[in-house]
Amino acid sequence: MSRILLVDDHEPVCISLQAMIKGMGHETVYATTGKQALVMHQQDPVDVLVTDIFMPDMDGYELIQKFHRDYPEVKVVAMSGGIPRAPGGPYLEVAGKFGAQWLLRKPFSATRLIEIITEATGEAVGH
DSSP, rough: EEEEEEEOOOHHHHHHHHHHTTTTTTTTEEEEHHHHHHHHHHEEEEESSEEEEEOOOOHHHHHHHHHHHTTTTEEEEEEOOOHHHHHTEHHHHHHHHTOOSSEEEEEHHHHHHHHHHHHHHHHHHTT
């Protein structure tokens, strides 16, 4: 079982994703800010970070960079439903340049999320 941290400034998104991932047998926690996510990871490390890009206190780009630099063992999934372009290219591709290994454009299917979590954890569903 892997420990997964979900980060989105819209709590209902976190709750919905948490339900899907818990159904896979993983432990999930969530944060509604990037700063809160860093504190949570420092207190109880996670295996996978799933983060939104556009958030008010610390955007997903900064959070991804911090995890990539300070916690390179953590797998990173970036997700967003925001504007299609950011400085430097399409926003999700930019997240990949900052260290995200998987990119999810909202809205996405539960099936796609399950596929990515399975790849990131290396664990089959329900194990």
